[in-house]
Each structure stands twice: as structure tokens, then as C-alpha cells.
Amino acid sequence: MLGKYxxxxxxxxxxxxxxxxxxxxxxxxxxxxxxxxxxxxSDEPEDVEDITSICGGLNINIGTLxxxxxxxxxxxxxxxxxxxxxxxxxxxxxxxxxxRTGTAADxxxxxxxxxxxxxxxxxxxxGIGTGTTKGVDADxxxxxxxENLDSMICFVKGxxxxxxxVIAVTGAIDLVADSERCFVIRNxxxxxxxxxxxxxxxxxxxxxxxxANPDNVLEAAAAAVCAMGLAGEIGYSHLAEYEGNSTYxxxxxxxxxxxxxxxxxxxxKYEIR
Amino acid sequence: MLGKYxxxxxxxxxxxxxxxxxxxxxxxxxxxxxxxxxxxxSDEPEDVEDITSICGGLNINIGTLxxxxxxxxxxxxxxxxxxxxxxxxxxxxxxxxxxRTGTAADxxxxxxxxxxxxxxxxxxxxGIGTGTTKGVDADxxxxxxxENLDSMICFVKGxxxxxxxVIAVTGAIDLVADSERCFVIRNxxxxxxxxxxxxxxxxxxxxxxxxANPDNVLEAAAAAVCAMGLAGEIGYSHLAEYEGNSTYxxxxxxxxxxxxxxxxxxxxKYEIR
Amino acid sequence: MLGKYxxxxxxxxxxxxxxxxxxxxxxxxxxxxxxxxxxxxSDEPEDVEDITSICGGLNINIGTLxxxxxxxxxxxxxxxxxxxxxxxxxxxxxxxxxxRTGTAADxxxxxxxxxxxxxxxxxxxxGIGTGTTKGVDADxxxxxxxENLDSMICFVKGxxxxxxxVIAVTGAIDLVADSERCFVIRNxxxxxxxxxxxxxxxxxxxxxxxxANPDNVLEAAAAAVCAMGLAGEIGYSHLAEYEGNSTYxxxxxxxxxxxxxxxxxxxxKYEIR
Numbered sequence: 001m002l003g004k005y006x007x008x009x010x011x012x013x014x015x016x017x018x019x020x021x022x023x024x025x026x027x028x029x030x031x032x033x034x035x036x037x038x039x040x041x042s043d044e045p046e047d048v049e050d051i052t053s054i055c056g057g058l059n060i061n062i063g064t065l066x067x068x069x070x071x072x073x074x075x076x077x078x079x080x081x082x083x084x085x086x087x088x089x090x091x092x093x094x095x096x097x098x099x100r101t102g103t104a105a106d107x108x109x110x111x112x113x114x115x116x117x118x119x120x121x122x123x124x125x126x127g128i129g130t131g132t133t134k135g136v137d138a139d140x141x142x143x144x145x146x147e148n149l150d151s152m153i154c155f156v157k158g159x160x161x162x163x164x165x166v167i168a169v170t171g172a173i174d175l176v177a178d179s180e181r182c183f184v185i186r187n188x189x190x191x192x193x194x195x196x197x198x199x200x201x202x203x204x205x206x207x208x209x210x211x212a213n214p215d216n217v218l219e220a221a222a223a224a225v226c227a228m229g230l231a232g233e234i235g236y237s238h239l240a241e242y243e244g245n246s247t248y249x250x251x252x253x254x255x256x257x258x259x260x261x262x263x264x265x266x267x268x269k270y271e272i273r
Numbered sequence: 274m275l276g277k278y279x280x281x282x283x284x285x286x287x288x289x290x291x292x293x294x295x296x297x298x299x300x301x302x303x304x305x306x307x308x309x310x311x312x313x314x315s316d317e318p319e320d321v322e323d324i325t326s327i328c329g330g331l332n333i334n335i336g337t338l339x340x341x342x343x344x345x346x347x348x349x350x351x352x353x354x355x356x357x358x359x360x361x362x363x364x365x366x367x368x369x370x371x372x373r374t375g376t377a378a379d380x381x382x383x384x385x386x387x388x389x390x391x392x393x394x395x396x397x398x399x400g401i402g403t404g405t406t407k408g409v410d411a412d413x414x415x416x417x418x419x420e421n422l423d424s425m426i427c428f429v430k431g432x433x434x435x436x437x438x439v440i441a442v443t444g445a446i447d448l449v450a451d452s453e454r455c456f457v458i459r460n461x462x463x464x465x466x467x468x469x470x471x472x473x474x475x476x477x478x479x480x481x482x483x484x485a486n487p488d489n490v491l492e493a494a495a496a497a498v499c500a501m502g503l504a505g506e507i508g509y510s511h512l513a514e515y516e517g518n519s520t521y522x523x524x525x526x527x528x529x530x531x532x533x534x535x536x537x538x539x540x541x542k543y544e545i546r
Numbered sequence: 547m548l549g550k551y552x553x554x555x556x557x558x559x560x561x562x563x564x565x566x567x568x569x570x571x572x573x574x575x576x577x578x579x580x581x582x583x584x585x586x587x588s589d590e591p592e593d594v595e596d597i598t599s600i601c602g603g604l605n606i607n608i609g610t611l612x613x614x615x616x617x618x619x620x621x622x623x624x625x626x627x628x629x630x631x632x633x634x635x636x637x638x639x640x641x642x643x644x645x646r647t648g649t650a651a652d653x654x655x656x657x658x659x660x661x662x663x664x665x666x667x668x669x670x671x672x673g674i675g676t677g678t679t680k681g682v683d684a685d686x687x688x689x690x691x692x693e694n695l696d697s698m699i700c701f702v703k704g705x706x707x708x709x710x711x712v713i714a715v716t717g718a719i720d721l722v723a724d725s726e727r728c729f730v731i732r733n734x735x736x737x738x739x740x741x742x743x744x745x746x747x748x749x750x751x752x753x754x755x756x757x758a759n760p761d762n763v764l765e766a767a768a769a770a771v772c773a774m775g776l777a778g779e780i781g782y783s784h785l786a787e788y789e790g791n792s793t794y795x796x797x798x799x800x801x802x803x804x805x806x807x808x809x810x811x812x813x814x815k816y817e818i819r
Contacts, residue, residue, distance in 0.1 A: 022295040022568040023575055023587050027519075029296055029469035034518050038410060039469065040366070041296050044339040050370035066590040066614060068339060093586070097596030137584060194803065196575035196585065238515045242784045244803030245580050246573075246796040250519040257467065257517030295568040300792075302569055302742035307791050311683060312742065313639070314569050317612040323643035341612060511788045523792040530740065530790030 002223035002268050003261030005213050010036035014211035017055040017080070018204060019043045019073050021063025021092065024197025027253065028059075028204035034257035035227070037208030043069040048076035057085050057211030059204050062103055063092035070103055077111035086210040086217070089113045090203035095125030108163065114210055115221050117168040117203050120144055120152075127159040137193070144173045153182045153273055166221050168206065170199060174229070176222040183222035185270040187229025189236050194245045198252070202228045205256070226268035231255035233267070275496035275541050276534030278486050283309035287484035290328040290353070291477060292316045292346050294336025294365065297470025300526065301332075301477035307530035308500065310481030316342040321349035330358055330484030332477050335376055336365035343376055350384035359483040359490070362386045363476035368398030381436065387483055388494050390441040390476050393417055393425075400432040410466070417446045426455045426546050439494050441479065443472060447502070449495040456495035458543040460502025462509050467518045471525070475501045478529070499541035504528035506540070548769035548814050549807030551759050556582035560757035563601040563626070564750060565589045565619050567609025567638065570743025573799065574605075574750035580803035581773065583754030589615040594622035603631055603757030605750050608649055609638035616649055623657035632756040632763070635659045636749035641671030654709065660756055661767050663714040663749050666690055666698075673705040683739070690719045699728045699819050712767050714752065716745060720775070722768040729768035731816040733775025735782050740791045744798070748774045751802070772814035777801035779813070 015038045020028055025041060032039040042051040045068060052058050058080040060073050080087050089111075091104035104126055108116075116123070119138035144152045153175060160167045161179035169175045174185040192198045206224035213220035235251030288311045293301055298314060305312040315324040318341060325331050331353040333346050353360050362384075364377035377399055381389075389396070392411035417425045426448060433440045434452035442448045447458040465471045479497035486493035508524030561584045566574055571587060578585040588597040591614060598604055604626040606619050626633050635657075637650035650672055654662075662669070665684035690698045699721060706713045707725035715721045720731040738744045752770035759766035781797030 021587070023571050025296050026299060026469060026572060030519050030522065033467050033469055040369075041294070041337055042366075042370070043337065044372065046340070047338065047370050047372040050372065051366075054369060064587055064589065065593070067592070093588075093597075096586075096600060097588070097593050099590065099593040099596065194579050196572060196579055234515070238513075240784075242780070242797075242800065242804070244800030246576050246799035246803070249576065250523065250796065251515075253519035254515065254517030257519070258515070298569050299572060299742065303792050303795065306740050306742055313642075314567070314610055315639075315643070316610065317645065319613070320611070320643050320645040323645065324639075327642060507788070511786075523796065524788075526792035527788065527790030530792070531788070 001265065002219060002226055003265035005209055005216065005220045005223040006035065006227060006259065006264050007261035009208050009212040012212040013038055014057055014208050015040065015055040016057045016059055016204065016207045016211060017042065017052045017076065018059045019069060019076060020059060020061035020200060023063060024200040027197050027201050031201040031253050031256055032204045032208050034253050035205045035208055039204065043072040045071040045075050048072045049079045052076045052080045053083065057207045058087045059207035060088065060107065061090040061092055061200055061203055062100055063200060065103055073107060074110065077107060081111055086114045086207060086214060087111060088115045088117060088203055088207045090200065091118050091122045091126055094118065094122040101125055113165045114217055115166045115168055115206060116163065117206060119199065120169050120171055123159065123167065123169050138171055144169065144171050144175060157182055166218050168221050168225060170202060170225060174225045176218065176225055178218050181218065182273045183270050184273055185222065185225050185229060187226050187233065187269050189232045191236060191248065192232045195249045222270065223264065226270060227256060227259060227264055230264060230267040231259065274538065275492060275499055276538035278482055278489065278493045278496040279308065279500060279532065279537050280534035282481050282485040285485040286311055287330055287481050288313065288328040289330045289332055289477065289480045289484060290315065290325045290349065291332045292342060292349060293332060293334035293473060296336060297473040300470050300474050304474040304526050304529055305477045305481050307526050308478045308481055312477065316345040318344040318348050321345045322352045325349045325353045326356065328358065330480045331360045332480035333361065333380065334363040334365055334473055334476055335373055336473060338373065338376055346380060347383065350380060354384055359387045359480060359487060360384060361388045361390060361476055361480045363473065364391050364395045364399060367391065367395040374398055386438045387490055388439045388441055388479060389436065390479060392472065393442050393444055396432065396440065396442050411444055417442065417444050417448060430455055439491050441494050441498060443475060443498060447498045449491065449498055451491050454491065455546045456543050457546055458495065458498050458502065460499050460506065460542050462505045464509060464521065465505045468522045495543065496537065499543060500529060500532060500537055503537060503540040504532065547811065548765060548772055549811035551755055551762065551766045551769040552581065552773060552805065552810050553807035555754050555758040558758040559584055560603055560754050561586060561601040562603045562605055562750065562753045562757060563588065563598045563622065564605045565615060565622060566605060566607035566746060569609060570746040573743050573747050577747040577799050577802055578750045578754050580799050581751045581754055585750065589618040591617040591621050594618045595625045598622045598626045599629065603753045604633045605753035606634065606653065607636040607638055607746055607749055608646055609746060611649055619653060620656065623653060627657055632660045632753060632760060633657060634661045634663060634749055634753045634756065636746065637664050637668045637672055640664065640668040647671055659711045660763055661712045661714055661752060662709065663752060665745065666715050666717055669705065669713065669715050684717055690715065690717050690721060703728055712764050714767050714771060716748060716771060720771045722764065722771055724764050727764065728819045729816050730819055731768065731771050731775065733772050733779065733815050735778045737782060737794065738778045741795045768816065769810065772816060773802060773805060773810055776810060776813040777805065
């Protein structure tokens with residue numbers, strides 16, 4: 001059922017404007033191309049409104065924010081909202097510094113995001129003011145587990161209700177929810193945590209998915225999460241014994257570029273709660 | 274005949290100063306090393322004049338321009354011109370935003386570029402004020418085809434005559450021209466379009482080629498285009514069925530690093546018109 | 547003997563704050579993850595003090611410095627020093643421009659660095675005001691060789707004594723010294739010089755090593771150098787005949803991610819002088 005959302009990305013080739021960090025930006029561009037979208041990067045305040053206007057979606061990632069790019073995020077977000085574009089927020093490191101938490105909160109106050117995607121610590125930092133973000137990784141104490149699953153689903157649906165956004169929390173178990181339905185996704189491999197930027201890549205790809213599927217944002221966001229996790233499984237299966245995290249990074253993007261909707265349908269592991 | 278220009282890059286190890294975007298900068302550095310050059314990146318206005326002074330060539334790419342790097346481009350370009358260095362402009366996204374089109378035009382007004390390299394939409398945006406740049410990719414409507422080849426060659430030679438620069442337009446068919454001669458190049462694979470930054474990489478490598486071959490700029494620029502396309506063909510031939518666009522990116526740079534002048538002579542597919 | 551310092555990185559998962567260049571930053575993040583650390587990147591002055599406070603170590607690399615990141619380096623360095631964190635300086639391009647040489651000197655005047663790691667030209671530029679830095683690579687005239695080894699060891703120990711820092715000079719022969727002892731290391735492959743950022747990667751990894759091993763900084767820094775060189779040997783041994791510098795880059799990080807302390811003990815090639 002989710003595979004068709006990938007097929008539609010490939011048919012529509014959505015143009016995605018990214019204001020993202022310089023750490024993982026190349027991988028974000030390559031994964032957007034791999035899934036069938038077309039990426040553009042621009043963070044200069046004087047440039048972002050024109051660039052976002054020719055795109056269909058906007059991906060805002062605060063991973064290496066600075067004073068200039070923060071202005072760019074606000075200008076691009078405002079313009080994209082006027083144009084009814086899909087807009088995604090990846091609040092990298094929210095909870096880890098006042099500037100990051102504050103910037104994410106400011107953006108959330110002024111722009112309506114179609115999707116907010118982060119790890120559980122980042123989402124808790126924004127949703128309930130706690131969450132002990134360990135740098136850019138979630139704290140183990142916050143993790144979504146089989147034991148706390150019911151209450152975490154409840155939290156995520158509640159945050160979706162209060163923001164009016166689809167909320168995507170990724171980790172060992174991924175949750176993608178609006179106020180009423182939550183996709184609980186169990187694709188992926190723990191080794192993906194040893195690669196920098198799988199979260200950033202997912203945010204870029206998810207923006208392509210929700211841009212191409214504006215009437216099915218929840219399903220499209222869930223499809224992107226399943227695709228990333230499935231690519232992690234496929235990429236891992238092809239590693240030689242001497243290949244480690246850097247080759248794995250490439251093989252995940254490779255698997256996205258070769259994935260069909262049918263393959264995604266067969267490999268997606270989720271339930272709806 | 275073109276292979277010797279690669280051999281000369283390897284002999285001279287030209288130092289290339291790059292003011293380039295943060296999306297593809299790592300690949301640009303690796304491809305310059307791969308072809309035999311030595312890359313330095315610096316965009317801070319207070320730093321660029323010293324850095325460009327110790328180099329032999331300057332590669333200006335406006336892919337993620339900002340107010341500070343634009344100042345850096347002008348200062349470095351002015352200094353490089355005083356020192357008679359090879360200077361290349363890659364007007365990424367010209368036609369897609371006023372800032373990009375305006376910045377490229379300003380630079381062209383103040384600095385004489387040895388080579389201008391872009392996709393056809395970017396070059397049309399600069400050369401005749403049209404060109405419907407689709408983000409950072411050329412619009413299909415602008416493409417150089419067998420059908421419009423004569424008129425495109427005429428356009429490119431005319432733009433070369435009016436700027437005094439060698440013009441390199443890359444796409445399915447590549448054109449590299451001065452006012453009198455045009456290399457029409459048919460190397461490459463369509464799959465290269467699914468990798469971010471092959472154009473940026475080519476600009477970096479081309480700057481190394483024209484820096485090492487100052488008396489044969491047209492031939493050196495054409496050699497760089499053939500080398501990139503041939504590397505795309507070689508890299509593609511070694512992909513396993515589970516390897517996609519991210520591994521392909523690496524294999525193209527690999528093929529450059531292993532390419533000999535003799536191999537380039539045999540693999541280059543071009544005619545001179 | 548040195549392998550245990552790698553094991554300890556894996557046990558402690560040190561959080562490393564990096565203010566580093568945008569050219570090689572993705573590889574720096576991946577290599578820190580590969581060795582067992584956890585990387586965070588932040589250079590915005592308003593953000594760096596909070597970020598460095600939640601980390602255990604700070605890696606300052608001036609590769610693509612700008613006015614804003616220079617302020618960030620000073621603020622982060624001051625805060626990290628107050629918190630007794632491990633702090634490393636990688637003075638990329640010191641000697642190549644006044645801004646780089648001056649920034650490195652300013653930082654050295656105000657912050658006590660646990661380790662200073664660079665190529666020989668950079669270290670000479672800082673230590674004795676000479677050194678003919680060839681861009682971001684060492685000049686061949688400065689190289690550490692078997693012939694000048696005694697005098698180079700003497701210079702490096704002297705510079706360690708005058709700064710109170712461990713000095714790591716990397717090249718064909720690597721030297722890692724405090725005022726009394728010098729590790730002379732002969733791991734690595736000359737082909738590593740054709741990959742951008744092996745030095746930056748080493749600085750990131752070394753910061754993880756010295757953060758996790760605060761009571762054995764000299765040994766931990768030497769262990770990081772041996773690990774990088776050994777990874778270069780292992781990665782090279784797995785290259786197919788059609789794989790070149792870009793795949794090699796990935797395989798080196800792969801080898802780090804798979805390296806055990808025992809493997810490092812067996813493969814490390816060094817003497818103490």
C-alpha cells in the first residue's frame with residue numbers, strides 16, 4: 001500500500017528546497033535524487049524566497065544553524081507557507097542548546113509545518129519541554145520501546161493534535177502520526193546509528209514524498225520512513241566483511257535509488273494504531 | 274590528442290583555489306586530487322587574496338552563495354586576474370533567482386573569465402536573458418539535441434565571441450567552444466544526472482586542466498569534459514546490480530584517479546565544428 | 547599496547563564538539579562515529595558554548611574559517627578550557643595566508659590546547675615562523691625524512707615544551723611528542739595523500755581518543771595516528787583494480803569502524819625516541 005507513494009515521487013520529480021546543515025548536505029541531495037526528487041540548497045536570506053518559489057516543498061534542518069541561515073529559514077518558511085508548499089522541520093539538537101531549542105520554537109510559532117521529524121529527545125524537548133538530548137542523538141532514557149509504546153503513541157498523537165502537523169519520531173521503533181492514527185514502523189538496522197546523517201537524509205527524502213503526495217501526507221511520511229529503514233536492511237545485506245560504516249552509508253542511498261514501489265510494499269513493516 | 278592535457282595536469286600538479294558550494298565541495302576536492310591537481314577551499318573575504326595568490330587557478334561556483342562569499346568571489350577574482358591566473362565561473366542556478374543571475378552578471382562584468390561552464394539553461398540565462406532554469410538542473414525545453422545542434426553551436430560560439438571566454442555547456446551533448454571552434458562531445462551516461470554535483474566536479478577538474486595548460490585552454494577544457502564523461506562510462510560499467518547512485522558517484526571519481534592520457538585518447542568521443 | 551586506547555573510546559563514547567571546515571566535515575563525523583565517539587558540529591558563536599558544555603572534547607580546525615566561525619572558535623575554546631575538556635587545534639593552512647597564521651597564533655595565545663596536530667609546514671609556520679606551506683599540503687622541502695629525523699624530533703619536542711601541548715606532525719613519517727618522548731610512527735600509505743581530508747579526519751578521531759583517555763594524552767594521540775595509518779593500509783588492501791581515491795576514502799573509514807584494539811596492537815608500527 002505504501003509503495004505507490006514512492007512511485008508518485010518518481011513520476012512527479014518534486015523540486016525540494018533545502019536549508020540544511022553542511023555536515024550531511026551532500027547525502028541529503030543524493031538521497032533526494034535517489035528517491036526521484038530534485039534538490040536545491042540555498043540559505044542566504046536574499047536568495048531563499050526566489051528559490052523556494054520555484055520549488056514544491058521546503059526542508060528546514062537546523063543542524064548547523066547560524067544567524068544568517070536562521071533569517072533564511074524564516075523568510076523561506078513564510079514564503080513557502082503563502083504558496084501552500086509542503087514544509088518539514090528537522091529540529092536537530094533541539095534540547096541541546098538554547099539557540100537550537102529557541103530557533104525551533106520560533107519557527108513553530110510562525111510557520112505551520114506539514115511534518116515535524118526528529119528523534120524522540122528532540123520531539124520531547126519541543127513537545128513537553130523535557131527530553132535530554134545527547135548532542136544530536138536521542139538519549140537512551142527517552143527511547144521508544146515495546147514497553148512504553150502505548151504512552152509514546154499517545155504523546156505523539158497529542159503533539160500532532162496540538163501542532164496540526166504530522167509528527168515523525170524515528171529511532172529503533174519509528175512513530176509517524178497525526179492526531180488520530182499512528183504508523184508504528186519496525187524497519188531498519190541498529191548499525192544505521194553509526195552513520196552520520198541518516199536522520200537528515202530521511203527528512204530530505206520525506207519532504208520529496210510529502211511534496212509529491214499532498215493529499216496523503218501521513219501515508220507519504222510513513223512510506224519515506226519505511227523506505228529508509230528498508231534501504232538500511234538491503235544495504236546491510238550487501239556489505240562485504242571488510243566494509244563498514246562509510247560504505248554502508250553509500251549502500252543505503254544506493255538501495256533507495258534502486259527501490260521500486262513494489263519492493264517497498266513487500267518490505268515495509270508497520271502497523272497502524 | 275586530448276590525453277596529453279591530462280598528463281600535463283599530473284606533471285604540473287596545479288594548485289586550484291575553489292570558492293564553491295558546501296553541497297558538493299568534498300567531491301570537488303577529491304576529483305581535483307584524482308586528476309592530478311591540488312585543491313584549496315577558502316571563501317572568507319579576508320583570506321581569499323592570500324590564498325589565490327599562492328595558486329595557479331581559481332574556480333568560482335555560486336551554488337550556495339551568501340553575502341560574505343560573494344565579496345570573496347569579487348576579491349579573489351580581481352586578484353587572480355591581476356596575476357593572470359586561469360579563472361572559471363560555474364553560474365549554478367543562474368536564471369533561478371535574482372541573486373544568482375545578478376551575481377553571475379556582476380562577476381562577468383568585472384572579471385574576465387577564462388572559461389564559463391554551466392548547463393544550457395544557466396548559459397542561456399546569462400547569454401540571452403532567457404533559459405528556464407529548473408532549479409539547479411537545465412530545463413528539458415532548453416536541451417542541446419541533434420535537431421537543434423547547428424543553432425546551439427552558433428549560439429555558444431557567439432557567446433564565446435562576446436565574452437572572450439571559452440564556453441562549456443554540458444548536458445547529454447556537451448559543447449565547448451571559443452568564437453571559432455566548437456568541440457561537440459558525446460561521452461557520458463544519462464545516469465550521471467542522478468548524482469549531485471557532477472557539474473561542480475567538472476568545473477573543479479576543468480580549472481585544474483586550464484591552469485596546467487594555459488596555452489591550450491579550449492582543448493584543455495574539452496579534455497576535462499571528455500574525461501568526466503568517460504569516467505561516467507567506466508564507473509557505470511563496474512556497478513554491481515545492487516549498487517546505485519551513491520556508489521556510482523565514488524566510481525566516477527575513482528575512474529578519474531586511474532585514468533591515463535592514453536585511455537582518454539582512446540575513449541574521448543568528439544568532433545570539432 | 548596502544549590498542550587499549552581505542553577500546554576505551556568504544557567504551558566511553560566521548561561526545562566531541564567540532565568546529566571544522568565544510569570540505570571534509572562529513573568524513574570527520576563518520577570517522578568519529580567509526581572509532582566509537584559521537585560528533586556534534588556547531589560554529590555559530592551564540593550556539594557553541596552550550597554545545598561544548600555537553601561534550602567532553604573540542605576539535606578546532608581552521609580549514610574554511612570565516613569571521614563568524616573564528617569568534618565561535620574563541621568562545622568554544624574558552625568555555626572548553628574552563629571545563630577542563632580535551633582541546634585539539636588543527637591549524638589547516640597556517641603559513642599559507644595571514645588570516646590562517648594569525649588565527650592559529652591568536653588561538654594558541656588564549657587557549658591551552660591539549661594537542662596541536664598538523665602537517666610539518668603548518669607546525670613549522672607556528673613553531674618557528676617559517677615553513678613554506680603549499681596550500682593545505684606540506685611542502686616537500688619541509689618533510690620529515692630518515693635523514694633529518696633526529697633534528698625533527700628535537701624540534702617537535704621543543705615545540706611541545708614551549709606550548710605545553712602534545713604535538714602531532716603527520717606525513718610519511720609521523721611524530722607525536724610531548725617534551726620528553728616522541729612516538730615515531732611508520733603506518734600509512736602514500737596514496738592517502740590523494741584523498742582530501744585524511745588529516746582533518748585524524749584530528750577528529752584524535753579528539754575522541756584524547757577525550758576518552760585524559761590521563762594518557764600522548765599515548766592516545768599516538769594510538770589515533772597509528773589507527774589512521776593502519777586503516778589506510780587495510781583499506782588499500784581491499785581495493786579492486788578499478789577502485790581509486792574516492793572508494794579508498796570510504797574504505798579507510800570502514801577499516802576504522804571495524805578495527806579492534808587487538809588489531810591495532812598488532813598493526814601499529816612505531817618506536818619511542
